[in-house]
Amino acid sequence: MKRGGWTASLVILWLWGTLAPAWAEPRTAHVVIVSMDGAAPWVLRHTHLPVLHQLYREGASTWDAETIRPPVTLPSHTSMLTGVEPSRHRITWNDWRPTNGVVRVPTIFAAAKRAGFTTAMFVGKEKFQHLFQPGTLDYFDYGGQCLTNPRVAVNGSDGDDCYTSAPAESLSARSVARRAAAYLMQHKPNLCFIHLADPDVVGHKYGWGSPEQRRSLEEVDRALHDILSALRKGGLRGNTVLIVTADHGGRGKGHSEDVLENVRIPWIAWGAGVRHGTELTRPINTCDTAATALWLLDIMPPERLDGRPVREAFRTR
Numbered sequence: 001m002k003r004g005g006w007t008a009s010l011v012i013l014w015l016w017g018t019l020a021p022a023w024a025e026p027r028t029a030h031v032v033i034v035s036m037d038g039a040a041p042w043v044l045r046h047t048h049l050p051v052l053h054q055l056y057r058e059g060a061s062t063w064d065a066e067t068i069r070p071p072v073t074l075p076s077h078t079s080m081l082t083g084v085e086p087s088r089h090r091i092t093w094n095d096w097r098p099t100n101g102v103v104r105v106p107t108i109f110a111a112a113k114r115a116g117f118t119t120a121m122f123v124g125k126e127k128f129q130h131l132f133q134p135g136t137l138d139y140f141d142y143g144g145q146c147l148t149n150p151r152v153a154v155n156g157s158d159g160d161d162c163y164t165s166a167p168a169e170s171l172s173a174r175s176v177a178r179r180a181a182a183y184l185m186q187h188k189p190n191l192c193f194i195h196l197a198d199p200d201v202v203g204h205k206y207g208w209g210s211p212e213q214r215r216s217l218e219e220v221d222r223a224l225h226d227i228l229s230a231l232r233k234g235g236l237r238g239n240t241v242l243i244v245t246a247d248h249g250g251r252g253k254g255h256s257e258d259v260l261e262n263v264r265i266p267w268i269a270w271g272a273g274v275r276h277g278t279e280l281t282r283p284i285n286t287c288d289t290a291a292t293a294l295w296l297l298d299i300m301p302p303e304r305l306d307g308r309p310v311r312e313a314f315r316t317r
Helices: 003-019 048-060 073-081 108-115 126-131 174-186 198-206 212-233 287-296
Strands: 032-034 060-066 120-125 138-144 191-196 240-245 262-271
Touching: 032 212, 032 287, 048 060, 048 198, 048 212, 048 240, 048 262, 073 108, 073 126, 073 240, 108 120, 108 191, 108 287, 120 126, 120 174, 126 138, 138 174, 174 191, 174 212, 191 212, 198 212, 212 240, 240 287, 262 287
Parallel strands: 032 191, 032 240, 120 138, 120 191
Antiparallel strands: 060 262, 240 262
16 A cells, blocks of 8 residues: 555544544444435525424424535535545536446445445436446346446446336436335344435426425425335334435525535434434534434544534433
């Protein structure tokens, strides 16, 4: 190993050692992360969303978390699931480009698999295959298709050709959530990510805060109900932390500008060990989601993270 590699490893081990008292044992057996694509707090707060608002009241929550800059979907979700900024993960594009391969830095799923945990991902956009590192996911669902390998170039290959574009109806929030709910009940993965695309798709067409987008958020709220029902029916509610967040907000028909309406995102932790009814006041960044998931499962970070666990959301022991 090169001297630089040894140095980086020693730094990581030192950081882990300094955090060891706080990362002593798993705080929960399961972590489920739900990303509501394009769910802007300024819209969420004034839309009838009984499930989301109940989670907010009962959990440890804030409407004032922030995503990365620029606030766009694929780079933001990459930071959410790796814990590092775009300057490090280098996913700077925002569409599906098979020849670009998969993200080069470790995802939380890679770390979880190395620690012996089970993992799953359910997504509503095909570009999420850029986050599907081979061997890191027990189940990857895009449009009802379980992909065994990403359809991107990995190590010189052309990817998995046993794949067809998914019909739009299979990518709706309710469809994605129902498949995820069935999987949660049957397989009970330790780490699961669920992506609900509707608010972003509708926002780009009709505008953020439009009646059409508010209706799409109501569908997302019903999807959250499906997921919560699965946790209850699967016997998971007592040992699961649910994190509900977003990749960016929006205004007008876009979200690429560096303004608060685009950068602000919700961040809600709900479930086992959460300080119920807590308004989180310290600054929270989307990179903190990855760090929190690893901390909850007592998984050593694969490298130095830009995010840090949101310990304030959880009861001390």
